[in-house]
Amino acid sequence: MTSHPPDADPEANETEESVELRAASQADLLSVFRIEKSAFPQPWPFSAFERFLGEPAFLVAVRGPEIVGYVVADVTPNYGRDIGHVKDLAVRPDARGAGLGRRLLSQAIRRMAADGATLVKLEVREHNDPALALYRDEGFELLRRVPGYYEDGETALVMVLDVDEWFDAQ
Ligand SMILES: CC(C)(COP(=O)(O)OP(=O)(O)OC[C@H]1O[C@@H](n2cnc3c(N)ncnc32)[C@H](O)[C@@H]1OP(=O)(O)O)[C@@H](O)C(=O)NCCC(=O)NCCS
Numbered sequence: 001m002t003s004h005p006p007d008a009d010p011e012a013n014e015t016e017e018s019v020e021l022r023a024a025s026q027a028d029l030l031s032v033f034r035i036e037k038s039a040f041p042q043p044w045p046f047s048a049f050e051r052f053l054g055e056p057a058f059l060v061a062v063r064g065p066e067i068v069g070y071v072v073a074d075v076t077p078n079y080g081r082d083i084g085h086v087k088d089l090a091v092r093p094d095a096r097g098a099g100l101g102r103r104l105l106s107q108a109i110r111r112m113a114a115d116g117a118t119l120v121k122l123e124v125r126e127h128n129d130p131a132l133a134l135y136r137d138e139g140f141e142l143l144r145r146v147p148g149y150y151e152d153g154e155t156a157l158v159m160v161l162d163v164d165e166w167f168d169a170q
Pocket of ligand 1: 025039040088089090091095096097098099100101102104123124125127128130132133134135137
C-alpha cells in the first residue's frame with residue numbers, strides 16, 4: 001500500500017482558525033441531525049447517524065460550543081482495492097462559503113486513506129452545483145449517471161477519486 005503523509009488537517013492553523021474538526025460523538029448527533037434537516041429535502045433519520053458513530057471518517061466541525069458541519073464516510077473492503085464512500089456532507093447554512101466543506105471532505109479522504117481506501121466514491125444530485133463544484137475541484141470524476149436515484153426523481157452522479165492522485169495534487 002502506498003504510504004501517505006500523516007493524518008493531519010493541513011489547513012487547521014491557516015483558515016477558519018476557530019473551527020476544529022474531530023470525531024463525532026453521541027452528544028453531537030442532535031446538532032448534526034438539525035443541520036441534516038436544513039440541508040436536504042430527504043434527510044437521513046437520526047438513527048442512521050447513530051449507526052456510523054465510531055467510523056474514523058464520521059467527523060464534525062466545531063466552532064466554540066456549536067457543531068457547524070459534518071461528514072460521514074466509511075471504507076468497504078474490495079478485494080485489495082478498498083473503496084471509501086462519502087455518504088453525507090453538510091455545512092450549516094450560516095457557515096457555508098468559508099472553506100469548511102472542503103476541510104471536512106479533505107480530512108475524511110485522509111482518514112479513509114489511512115483506513116486503506118485507494119478509491120473514494122460518492123453520489124451527488126446532478127443539479128447540486130455547490131457540491132459538484134467542490135467535488136470536481138478536489139478531483140472527483142464522473143463515473144456514471146443514475147436516473148431516478150433520489151426519491152423525487154432527480155438523477156445522481158456517481159463520482160470517483162483516485163486517492164494517490166489526490167495526495168499528489170495536495
Ligand atoms: C456542499 C457544501 C457542503 C459546501 O460547503 P461549504 O463549506 O460552503 O464549501 P466551501 O466553502 O469549503 O467551498 C469549497 C468549494 O465548493 C464550491 N462551492 C461552495 N459553495 C458554492 C456555491 N454556492 N456555488 C458554487 N460553488 C460553490 C467552490 O468550488 C468552493 O471552492 P472556492 O471557495 O475555492 O470557490 C454546502 O454547500 C452544503 O452543506 N450544502 C448542502 C448539503 C449538500 O448538498 N451536501 C453535499 C451532498 S452530496
